[in-house]
Amino acid sequence: MISHFPSSQCAHNQTFVPNIPTTSWEPTLCTRALSCCVVFLSVRYLAKLSSVGSIRDEETCERLRGLIQRQVQICKRSVEVMDAVRRGAQLAIDECQFQFRNRRWNCSTLETMPVFGKVVTQGTREAAFVYAISAASVAFAVTRACSSGELEKCGCDHNVHGVSPEGFQWSGCSDNIAYGVAFSQSFVDVRERSKGQSSSRALMNLHNNEAGRKAILSHMRVECKCHGVSGSCEVKTCWKAMPPFRKVGNVIKEKFDGATEVEQRKVGTTKVLVPRNSQFKPHTDEDLVYLDPSPDFCDYDPRSPGMLGTVGRQCNRTSKAIDGCELMCCGRGFQTQEVEVVDRCSCKFHWCCYVKCKQCRKMVEMHTCR
Amino acid sequence: MAGAIIENMSTKKLVIVGVTLLLFQAFAFMVGGLIAPSPTTAVHYLATKCVDTGKHQQETKWFMPWGPNQCTKLRTFDEAMAKKIEANNIVFAVHIPLPNKEMSPWFQFMLVILQFDIAFKMYNQIEEGAMATIDVGLAYRDDTVSEWTEMAHSFEQRKLNCNFTTTKTFENEGRYYECDLLPFMEVGSVAHKYYLLNIRLPVNERKKINVGIGEIKDIRFVGIHQNGGFTKVWFAMKTFLTPSILIIMIWYWRRITLMSRPPVLLEKVILALGISMTFINIPVEWFSIGFNWTWMLLFGDIRQGIFYSMLLSFWIIFCGEHLMGTTLFATLALGRGQVKMCESSVSANKNFAQPDLHPTKNLQDQTERNRFSVYWKQVGPIVFGSFCLFIFDMCERGVQLTNPFYSIWASDVGTELAMAFIIVAGICACLYFLFLCFMVFQVFRNISGKRTSLPAMSKARRLHYEGLIFRFKFLMLVTLTCAAMTVIFFIISQVNEGHWHWGEHTVQVNSAFFTGIYGMWNLYVFAIMFLYAPSHKRYGDEQTSGQCITGDAGGNSGEDIQLTTTITHVDGPSEIYKMTGKAAQE
Numbered sequence: 001m002i003s004h005f006p007s008s009q010c011a012h013n014q015t016f017v018p019n020i021p022t023t024s025w026e027p028t029l030c031t032r033a034l035s036c037c038v039v040f041l042s043v044r045y046l047a048k049l050s051s052v053g054s055i056r057d058e059e060t061c062e063r064l065r066g067l068i069q070r071q072v073q074i075c076k077r078s079v080e081v082m083d084a085v086r087r088g089a090q091l092a093i094d095e096c097q098f099q100f101r102n103r104r105w106n107c108s109t110l111e112t113m114p115v116f117g118k119v120v121t122q123g124t125r126e127a128a129f130v131y132a133i134s135a136a137s138v139a140f141a142v143t144r145a146c147s148s149g150e151l152e153k154c155g156c157d158h159n160v161h162g163v164s165p166e167g168f169q170w171s172g173c174s175d176n177i178a179y180g181v182a183f184s185q186s187f188v189d190v191r192e193r194s195k196g197q198s199s200s201r202a203l204m205n206l207h208n209n210e211a212g213r214k215a216i217l218s219h220m221r222v223e224c225k226c227h228g229v230s231g232s233c234e235v236k237t238c239w240k241a242m243p244p245f246r247k248v249g250n251v252i253k254e255k256f257d258g259a260t261e262v263e264q265r266k267v268g269t270t271k272v273l274v275p276r277n278s279q280f281k282p283h284t285d286e287d288l289v290y291l292d293p294s295p296d297f298c299d300y301d302p303r304s305p306g307m308l309g310t311v312g313r314q315c316n317r318t319s320k321a322i323d324g325c326e327l328m329c330c331g332r333g334f335q336t337q338e339v340e341v342v343d344r345c346s347c348k349f350h351w352c353c354y355v356k357c358k359q360c361r362k363m364v365e366m367h368t369c370r
Numbered sequence: 371m372a373g374a375i376i377e378n379m380s381t382k383k384l385v386i387v388g389v390t391l392l393l394f395q396a397f398a399f400m401v402g403g404l405i406a407p408s409p410t411t412a413v414h415y416l417a418t419k420c421v422d423t424g425k426h427q428q429e430t431k432w433f434m435p436w437g438p439n440q441c442t443k444l445r446t447f448d449e450a451m452a453k454k455i456e457a458n459n460i461v462f463a464v465h466i467p468l469p470n471k472e473m474s475p476w477f478q479f480m481l482v483i484l485q486f487d488i489a490f491k492m493y494n495q496i497e498e499g500a501m502a503t504i505d506v507g508l509a510y511r512d513d514t515v516s517e518w519t520e521m522a523h524s525f526e527q528r529k530l531n532c533n534f535t536t537t538k539t540f541e542n543e544g545r546y547y548e549c550d551l552l553p554f555m556e557v558g559s560v561a562h563k564y565y566l567l568n569i570r571l572p573v574n575e576r577k578k579i580n581v582g583i584g585e586i587k588d589i590r591f592v593g594i595h596q597n598g599g600f601t602k603v604w605f606a607m608k609t610f611l612t613p614s615i616l617i618i619m620i621w622y623w624r625r626i627t628l629m630s631r632p633p634v635l636l637e638k639v640i641l642a643l644g645i646s647m648t649f650i651n652i653p654v655e656w657f658s659i660g661f662n663w664t665w666m667l668l669f670g671d672i673r674q675g676i677f678y679s680m681l682l683s684f685w686i687i688f689c690g691e692h693l694m695g696t697t698l699f700a701t702l703a704l705g706r707g708q709v710k711m712c713e714s715s716v717s718a719n720k721n722f723a724q725p726d727l728h729p730t731k732n733l734q735d736q737t738e739r740n741r742f743s744v745y746w747k748q749v750g751p752i753v754f755g756s757f758c759l760f761i762f763d764m765c766e767r768g769v770q771l772t773n774p775f776y777s778i779w780a781s782d783v784g785t786e787l788a789m790a791f792i793i794v795a796g797i798c799a800c801l802y803f804l805f806l807c808f809m810v811f812q813v814f815r816n817i818s819g820k821r822t823s824l825p826a827m828s829k830a831r832r833l834h835y836e837g838l839i840f841r842f843k844f845l846m847l848v849t850l851t852c853a854a855m856t857v858i859f860f861i862i863s864q865v866n867e868g869h870w871h872w873g874e875h876t877v878q879v880n881s882a883f884f885t886g887i888y889g890m891w892n893l894y895v896f897a898i899m900f901l902y903a904p905s906h907k908r909y910g911d912e913q914t915s916g917q918c919i920t921g922d923a924g925g926n927s928g929e930d931i932q933l934t935t936t937i938t939h940v941d942g943p944s945e946i947y948k949m950t951g952k953a954a955q956e
Binding site for chain 2: 087098144146147148149150151152153154168169170171172173175176223225227229230231233234235236237238239241244246247344347348349350351352353354355
């Protein structure tokens with residue numbers, strides 16, 4: 001049964017788990033790891049927080065699996081931010097699954113650790129995406145939390161004038177995004193930094209983390225309001241508004257498509273990543289980089305978790321792209337079924353929380369990979 | 371206007387004055403750029419979705435987004451859907467400012483912009499011309515524990531101007547519409563420490579209220595207020611400038627009254643310019659720190675409007691007065707006029723309300739020009755344009771005194787009306803500039819015409835014309851420089867991000883623009899009052915009254931002496947008559 005259900009497959013609240021319909025080809029999605037209240041950060045080693053509703057006190061920090069010592073310290077120091085970080089993690093998973101819904105690797109998460117399986121522990125393109133989107137999502141969620149007043153110390157402690165209430169009165173505070181990005185830098189990057197700059201994986205991850213945050217920063221929308229005499233632009237105030245996260249996801253996905261394969265080289269005393277093919281132009285700060293080519297993701301591999309294969313995945317018969325049956329099923333062919341789909345039709349909506357629909361049944365051809 | 375200080379001043383002194391003014395100018399820029407923070411701050415707020423559980427039906431309850439007594443919150447509307455919470459029970463709560471901060475009267479004003487985050491859904495799209503009806507309440511309190519006091523409550527309508535930039539397919543569900551910013555609230559004084567906004571979007575299907583506005587995901591706000599630091603610097607500047615302009619104005623007017631003749635129009639206009647500058651300078655805003663005067667914002671607009679229209683009128687009249695002198699000469703120099711006139715003693719006793727009592731026709735014509743009414747054609751557009759803007763401002767900020775959520779742009783009729791006012795004002799501005807350019811062009815044409823004939827003139831006449839040309843060119847140059855500076859800095863401040871990093875220092879370009887330009891126009895007015903005041907050199911001659919010049923052909927001994935003395939204390943137009951006498955002689 002297929003049904004359109006608003007937004008994520010993951011719910012925060014256990015109580016309405018049964019309401020959530022699953023699509024047939026997503027057996028390993030978040031739906032199974034339903035607690036989903038996972039601290040996603042440092043991404044791949046997401047600590048699951050099934051038992052804990054929210055991160056409220058310092059003790060919870062200790063219990064979070066997957067965090068390294070330095071992160072636990074940051075967690076204790078800024079417990080109030082951790083709730084936002086957790087939401088950021090969820091946001092990243094949702095966005096990843098949306099962006100990869102039509103690809104062989106569809107960003108499925110596992111209940112075990114690491115959540116994304118082996119795909120992400122190697123230096124592949126997919127890993128690059130996951131790192132970028134999670135660094136971005138943490139920055140995004142923390143910034144949002146700032147704006148809604150959940151965090152007490154954001155904005156003002158990164159500006160020279162803005163340390164105290166007097167500072168706020170003198171010159172206002174710096175943008176919340178600055179705090180969000182800075183927090184993402186300290187919390188997400190600390191993991192790689194603790195490994196030391198030398199390893200090429202650390203370099204790659206740090207680069208991709210930064211690229212993810214840049215995807216937000218370079219797509220901030222500048223908005224202005226004129227409020228001079230008679231509303232003239234004599235006095236104009238401009239500010240930067242964060243793009244919607246879907247847009248950030250799209251940008252990172254584009255970067256994923258154009259990611260550069262790199263290798264580590266020594267320039268002077270420092271190690272840097274340079275394109276493997278010297279004819280390619282060097283990558284910028286905003287581009288994603290990867291070290292290892294990706295596997296084809298065709299077959300289920302019991303030895304490497306996360307390699308689920310494409311058997312049973314739905315595909316598009318007419319498409320020639322990666323979601324087409326040809327590519328998706330890796331040439332194994334597909335089976336076609338007539339399925340009765342219960343869809344909603346002639347609905348009446350309110351802006352929130354009210355939908356009154358008729359149920360329409362229709363027969364749909366569904367193709368699944370063998 | 372003859373014999374102004376600027377003409378009689380030695381070049382050295384003039385340079386000293388110029389350099390002093392430039393130093394003050396640089397100081398004004400530096401105060402803004404280095405001491406003051408940026409003029410305004412924008413703070414982002416994300417509305418918290420509270421659930422009205424309906425337990426507090428009888429009294430109006432205020433919902434707090436955070437802190438103690440915070441409301442029951444919803445993370446997403448999917449949660450509300452699952453819990454079967456209706457749209458009417460959802461309250462968007464915003465606390466201004468963010469935690470651990472306080473608002474302050476130094477912020478002067480607070481305006482809030484509203485923005486909806488509306489997700490695209492194939493079956494729940496925004497309808498054409500959809501209006502959002504907002505039930506909004508604003509409350510304040512001055513400490514963190516007391517009850518909220520309602521400040522305003524209103525039902526407002528805002529037009530959703532949203533477009534979806536990508537194709538409307540299932541693929542793109544969940545992307546956000548791009549919506550215009552909506553003006554939401556404007557408060558003219560920030561007298562309280564904490565403000566709370568509670569917003570509902572009630573749905574009524576029968577009355578078609580809030581139907582077809584898409585799937586709202588979030589409501590975001592941007593709160594804009596003036597920075598306290600900037601306000602302090604600004605006030606300090608005003609407090610310093612007020613006495614400076616006031617003193618020079620009194621000095622200037624004393625000079626005028628010391629003369630034996632009544633003041634001419636141009637002198638009066640310069641005084642009016644000084645008065646309007648003082649009016650804008652007087653730091654009445656200090657009261658806004660102690661009193662909750664919401665009309666201060668409107669009052670500030672009015673003061674600025676008065677100054678601008680005064681400045682524009684001044685330019686026109688200045689050009690006009692210089693133009694008349696020369697054109698008159700041009701016609702009379704041809705030898706048509708053989709005028710006999712008797713000047714100073716008459717004019718000295720004249721009441722300046724009726725300056726047109728000159729005996730001859732030409733003289734009457736001359737004094738006509740010395741009257742304000744001659745300029746109605748040029749000043750008319752200024753007055754009418756400013757009046758339009760005044761009405762517009764009253765419609766917007768005036769109504770906001772009673773309802774801070776009111777916006778003239780919210781309704782179609784209001785938008786049309788506002789646009790009409792602005793367009794009319796724009797046309798007036800264009801008309802004005804056409805007149806001004808034409809007048810300046812005429813003056814320059816006259817000047818270039820005069821230039822060629824200057825060497826042939828007698829000394830006195832030459833001196834007079836050179837003085838006239840110099841005065842005009844000087845003001846022209848200064849005015850153009852000031853206007854160009856204003857435009858350039860305006861563009862810089864618009865294009866720029868607002869601050870430049872210069873080594874370790876941050877230069878606040880926008881603040882520098884405001885203080886610098888404000889200081890500049892003050893210095894401009896100051897300089898005009900100082901330099902165009904009558905010179906006191908040869909004061910003694912002023913007492914020689916009853917100079918009669920016979921303008922008919924024939925010898926006139928001592929003409930040069932007589933002319934130079936009259937130049938110093940007789941106003942421009944009348945002395946031209948003496949010139950014309952000379953012209954005829956030649």
